[in-house]
Amino acid sequence: MVAAMRAKGLEAMVITHPADVRWVSGFTGSNAAVALMGGRRRLFTDGRYTAQAKEEVQGLSVTIAKKPVAQEACAWLEKAGAKLCGFDAAVTSVAALEAMKQAVSGKVRRGFFRAVSGMVVRLREVKDTDEAETMRQAALLGCRVYDEMLGVIEAGMTEIEVAAELEYRARRAGAEAMSFETIVASGVRGGLPHGKASGKRLARGEMVTLDFGVILGGYCSDMTRTVYLSRSARFSHVEAEQKKTFDAVLEAQIRAVSAVRSGVSCAEVDEAAREVLRTAGLEKEFSHSTGHGVGLEIHEGPRVGAKQAQKLESGMVITIEPGVYLAGKYGVRIEDTVLVTEAGCEVLTPSVKSWMEL
Numbered sequence: 001m002v003a004a005m006r007a008k009g010l011e012a013m014v015i016t017h018p019a020d021v022r023w024v025s026g027f028t029g030s031n032a033a034v035a036l037m038g039g040r041r042r043l044f045t046d047g048r049y050t051a052q053a054k055e056e057v058q059g060l061s062v063t064i065a066k067k068p069v070a071q072e073a074c075a076w077l078e079k080a081g082a083k084l085c086g087f088d089a090a091v092t093s094v095a096a097l098e099a100m101k102q103a104v105s106g107k108v109r110r111g112f113f114r115a116v117s118g119m120v121v122r123l124r125e126v127k128d129t130d131e132a133e134t135m136r137q138a139a140l141l142g143c144r145v146y147d148e149m150l151g152v153i154e155a156g157m158t159e160i161e162v163a164a165e166l167e168y169r170a171r172r173a174g175a176e177a178m179s180f181e182t183i184v185a186s187g188v189r190g191g192l193p194h195g196k197a198s199g200k201r202l203a204r205g206e207m208v209t210l211d212f213g214v215i216l217g218g219y220c221s222d223m224t225r226t227v228y229l230s231r232s233a234r235f236s237h238v239e240a241e242q243k244k245t246f247d248a249v250l251e252a253q254i255r256a257v258s259a260v261r262s263g264v265s266c267a268e269v270d271e272a273a274r275e276v277l278r279t280a281g282l283e284k285e286f287s288h289s290t291g292h293g294v295g296l297e298i299h300e301g302p303r304v305g306a307k308q309a310q311k312l313e314s315g316m317v318i319t320i321e322p323g324v325y326l327a328g329k330y331g332v333r334i335e336d337t338v339l340v341t342e343a344g345c346e347v348l349t350p351s352v353k354s355w356m357e358l
Helices: 002-007 018-025 047-056 069-079 094-102 106-112 119-124 129-149 159-172 187-191 237-259 266-279
Strands: 012-015 032-037 040-045 061-064 085-087 113-115 183-186 207-212 214-216 223-228 291-293 300-304 317-320 323-326 330-333 336-340 345-347
Touching: 002 119, 012 018, 012 069, 018 032, 018 040, 018 119, 032 069, 040 047, 040 069, 047 061, 069 094, 069 106, 094 113, 119 300, 129 159, 129 207, 129 214, 129 223, 129 336, 159 183, 159 207, 183 187, 187 207, 187 323, 187 330, 207 330, 223 237, 223 330, 237 266, 237 317, 237 323, 237 330, 237 336, 266 300, 300 317
Parallel strands: 012 085, 040 061, 085 113
Antiparallel strands: 012 032, 032 040, 183 207, 207 223, 291 300, 291 317, 317 336, 323 330, 336 345
């Protein structure tokens, strides 16, 4: 952190975004701010978290604030002699910034704050060994739940019932929470890239997309699989079309995973997937980026998309999730979470992703 602050010309920093606060301090409470100045590091929270802060926070002093935590953090920095304080403009509202300004004296207020968007978020992109292991375990927990669900999903269930069963099993298996609202999209609803589970009943002859993740140790997992609810008479014209689309998405996903390694640009990975779908005549139905970073938040940097020049680095954890969405017909998405290495990547979500009929 100190080196990153110096690179921005900052002598002090106030951190308020919960995931950033947790990454810097270990604190998981809902109300906190961290003030940094040189070697001095202090966390501010309220009286509800006195015991929790004592248990969780390491390497920082703790102050139980009587006023809003961000304001007390800024006032402390001014008292400590800071003349220039960075804040993350990407996560700080106009109202929050105004409140922080009111916490410092008028004589220093005008030049005290400097916007430095995403500095801590950028540092969080590269995971250390402990973070990577936690994410590996979260991903494997998700895979175990998915493998169980293959024996549960059947025609006649509603999408909501599938999501509820999946989430119940995840919590029973030890998940702290779900990474996001579970997506279950079947049949024509598969044409919605983020189709929330609905009351629609699953029917034979339909594709079913499941997109979900679990949180373990504060870190998120993320995976998507698309399966086919088999007809009794197989390989009708419609089924053959769906399988052809599925095969194209699977090939795109495999190609993109193969392109991942340290030093490769995010745009190159995106293009590896897009090229396959372009050849198959399906690129126009691929309406989002190929992937994104994952960590303490389900969507972090880097963005794996077209024109994204950022280079992948060893230790980054990203998703690879191309999809094809045919409005009014069906959709297919396949997603793995991978850990970037010098030589390639480690797939953290090894559950089978080939064509599967239930």
